[in-house]
Amino acid sequence: MRKGKIVFALVFFALTLNAFAQETRTVRGSVSDGTNPMQDVLIAIQGKQEVRVFTDDEGKYEIEAEVGDLLQYSYTGMKDYLVRVEDVTRYLNLVMIPDVEELDEVTVTRSNRKSQQDLAMEYESNPRILKTAFGLLDADTAPAQVRMLDQSSILPVALCILDVIRNRFPGIRTTGNCQEGGAVIFRGGGSVSNQRVGIFDVDGLVFQQVPVWIDVSQIKRMALISSVAYTARYGAVGSGGVVVINTLSGNPASNQIVDRARLRNNYVKEPVLGETAVANSEPTYMSAFREAGTFEEARTAYYRYESQYKSSPYFYLDAYRYFYQTAGAPEFADQIIRENERMVGSNAAMLKALAYMYEEQGRDKLALEVLKDVFILRPNYSQSYLDLAKAYRKVAAYDKSAAIYARYKYLVDENFLLPSDDFSKIIQHESDNLLQLHASQIGANPRKIVSDPYVQNTTRVVVEWNDTEAEFELQFVNPEGQYHTWKHTYVDNEDRIVEEKMSGYSMEEHIIDNALPGLWEVNVRYHGNKSLTPTYLKVTTYYNYGERDQKEEVYTFKLSLKDNWQKLLSINNPGISRVR
Known part of the structure; x- marks a missing residue:
């Protein structure tokens, strides 16, 4: 897009040190309960409580805000909404829902306690689950207090497990050292010479001696449990407490992905639009x-409608895509973009939609130039780094791609970018994949590097959306007709959406069950984006992920039809085929 206007080498890194530009704008919109407008809804800016307005009798409002501000919508009896003001925010239309706590149900139909199969499926994604000698344990429902650490909280500089316990668990006594061994003492009892000491449960194997031989860097998660209510199952040796340790090599979930849909009687019954x-x-x-x-007739139609839709960037993007992909007229398609660059050139959401189309068409160099512009507009969005790193990789600039991943990690460590657990996993998978497949091109150690074997040699589906306010549901239907649904809605996934806004990303990854080869269907139900405009969705499917024969397919979808299930694509696991 703005070729030659900006030297994009080392200069772009300086942009990352800037916070949001203090650009003030008027945000307008309306609030309803889904049927009627809502009067007197309070709209305030978090941290600036003196800036507040109320909706009028038609549910309308306007408020002065700066890019980066968090608008909070509040009304008694309704669920609060938190919305981030972005560089593209002009209109925000909300539908509020009752804030209801479900306390009326008194009939117990089944236990809330999860089965061992449920826990095994959640082990990778739930850091509160432990493998013990007596099966998998959920720390949140255990009949005892469980003091836990995960891998990110265990400093690799510790020499042995005794160091970890001394430094991270106050109130727990340790004796001895990493050379000669020692003991862990949870509580007093017995004589001074016969204190009860803790035992160790390592990946389901019980040890009475301190396992000083464990490589601290290989600990995935660990916990201390002292309650007799739980440790009694270990017998007399457990009376002094138990240290549970799960290592990376002792992962109970192995590398196999389990399809959650197979555990429930959930078959698709609602109609899905083709x-x-x-x-x-x-x-x-x-x-x-x-x-x-003919092409001439289509071009005539374009000019006929242009006067009517000249203020709509969606018209130009639709026209570009039609003439490039359907009419087979790439020159005219590119002309449409050149002549109307002003419609998308300063709008990050529209630029991302254009980049999606370029990637779908295999026009990777053009996608790179567009994503550079997005980065310049949004240097404090985490996804700007991932998008740019992937774009450089697509044009075989592997060293630049690796440098951007390293820069992202540095900025997170220095608190210039806000971390996110979900996004961190995605960007780690992408950077690991770059090192695995292109280590020699970037001068890295060619040894295969895998920080998370969970995604290796799988069918991996990455979904991205250009409008951060988009709400939708994704439905993955396995070859047996069963499905599971991921809900990206404020009602169902509020914490995740707020985290996305704070960290600056709009993507999700899904791993398809290797045990179920065959045709999978991916459906979507779109709920809107608070501005009554379409949202563009990009779906990238990788198969044999992380292997030398890794392949990928990219498709872009424009979502405008609301509240209906519609088919996106079919995935042949392994492999993918677009079904029309």
Whole structure:
């Protein structure tokens, strides 16, 4: 897009040190309960309580805010909403829902305690689950207090497990050293010469001596349990407490992904719209393009509708995509973008949508230039780094890609970027994959580096969306017709959405069960984005992920039809095929 205007080498790193530009704008919108407008809804800026407004009798409001501000919408009896003001925010229309605590149900139909199969499935994603000699233990529902550490909290500079316990568990006594061994003392009891000492449960194997031989850097998670209610199962030797240690090599979930849908009687029953039904809801200009018999007729239709839609960037993006991919007229498609650059050139969401299309078309150099512009607009968004690193990789600039991953990690460590557990896993998978497949090109150690074997040699689906306010549900239907759903809605996933806004990312990854080869369906139900505009969704499917024969497919979807399940694509596991 703005080629030649910016020297994009070392200069772009300086941009990352800037906070949000203090750009003030008027944010307008309306608030309803889904049926009627809501009056007197309070809209305030977090941290600036003197800045507040209320909706009028038509549910409308406007407020002066700066980019980066967090707008909080509050009304008694309704669930609060927290929305981040971004560089593209102009209109925010909300539907508030009752803040209901479900306390009326008194009939118990089954236990809330999860089965061992449930816990095994959640082990990788839930750091509160431990493997013990008596099966998997959920620390949140255990009949005892469980003091836990995960891998990120265990400093690798510790020489042995005794050092970890001394430094991270106040109130617990240790004796001895890492050369000769020692003991862990949870509590007093007995004579001075016969104190009760803790035992060690390492990946389900019980040791009475301190396992000083464990490599601290290989500990995935560990916990101290002193309650007799739990340790009694170990017999007399457990009376002094238990130190539970799970190592990376003792992962109970192994590398196999388990399809959560298979545990429930959930078969798709609701109708799912196909491409033809979705196309019927498209703007009239798309129908005119498709009905044109020749390129000249389609071009005439474009100019006829341009006067009507000249203020809509969606019109130009739709037209570009149609003429490039359907009409086979790449020169005219590129002309549309060149002549209307102003419509997308300063809007990060529109630029990302254009980059999605370029990637889908295999125009990786053009995608890179667009994502550079996005980075310049959003240097404090975590995903700007991932997008740019992946774009450099696509054009074989592997050293630049690796440098950006390293820069991201540095900025997180220095608190210039806010960390996110979910996003950190995704970017770690991407950077590991770069090192695994292109180590020699970037001068790295060619030894295969895998920080999370959970995703290796799998079918990995990465979903991204250009509008951070988009709410939708994704449905993954396995070859047996069962499904599981991931909900990206404020009602169902509030913590995740707030985290996305604070860290600056809009993507998710899903791993398909290797044990179920065959045709999988991926469906979506779109709920809107608070501005009554479409959202663009990019789906990248990797298969044989991390292997030398790794392949990928990229598809872009425009979501505008709301509250209906519609089919995105079919994935042949292993492999992918687009089903029309």
